[in-house]
Amino acid sequence: AMGMKGMFVVHPKDPDFMRVDRDFLIMLNAFDIDPGTYNIDPALIEAAITDRTRAIMPIHLYGQMADMDPIMAIAGANSLAVIEDACQSITSTYKDRKAGSVGTAGCLSFFPSKNLGGIGDGGMVVTNDEKLYDQLILMRNHGCEQMYYHKKIGGNFRLDPIQAAALLVKLPLLDKWSAGRRKNAEYYNKKFKGSVVVPPVVREDCVSIYNQYIIRVPKRDELLAHLRANDIGCAIYYPVPLHLQECFGDLGYKKGDMPHAEKAAEEVIALPVYPELTNKMQDYVVETALSFLQE
Ligand SMILES: Cc1ncc(COP(=O)(O)O)c(C=O)c1O
16 A cells, blocks of 8 residues: 555665565564564664665564654654554553554554454554555455456455454453553562563553563473463463564574574563453462472
């Protein structure tokens, strides 16, 4: 919709290395993360911009928004769009502004594991830009404004009515659920204080919706197995950083290029934080984790 087919969003390497023959945008997190919040580090953006860059795409990871003010300033200075990936952060805020409402466009996911999850796949793009809105509406429906008259090559990106119906039932409960997650996160933070567990870092100007409660621990893989053996649901978000994914192998990145992202991939683990969790259940999680880690 933004006319960027074949363009790269960010890529720090020599432009000759870029592949422009792909149909899809390559949206590669081509520089390292902020190791505290795991979000994009604005200090590293400028060096990654080339003459082919058209957009910055901050991912608001784990429920917390990226540091948007410097991102918007860099985008403005370089005439770039900002596409916020707010899939894990619906209704979270940065300086009282909601995820997805700061940049040119925001993307939401209604995948069932999200804070506002459907009963199957679904998603939404939000924007205040009317021209972009018109393009998105067109492309959502095979490029048609009038049925069977195709202005553009689009696709079927419509939200199923069954998903919309389920989401409408859940939407009024979203704020309550997010508050429940925040309360559970605070309880974990208190319980882990003074231990080897590194709790999530939430900036003072941000409100997180804790799509995940992510801690850093030593012996992470062993802890994962131990928690699972004790019937505690937990997961690794994410075991392989983007630049080391097989599908991007041809882009020439190697281990060591992004040490913060690589270290996070080895140390992070997500604990259950869903709103219905009771303090007693959380005590069990904390005791099971700490007794193992302190062995
Ligand atoms: C940060 C982020 N971006 C994008 C997506 C993709 O969303 P969907 O699965 O709805 O396409 C996800 C979902 O897992 C996500 O967590």
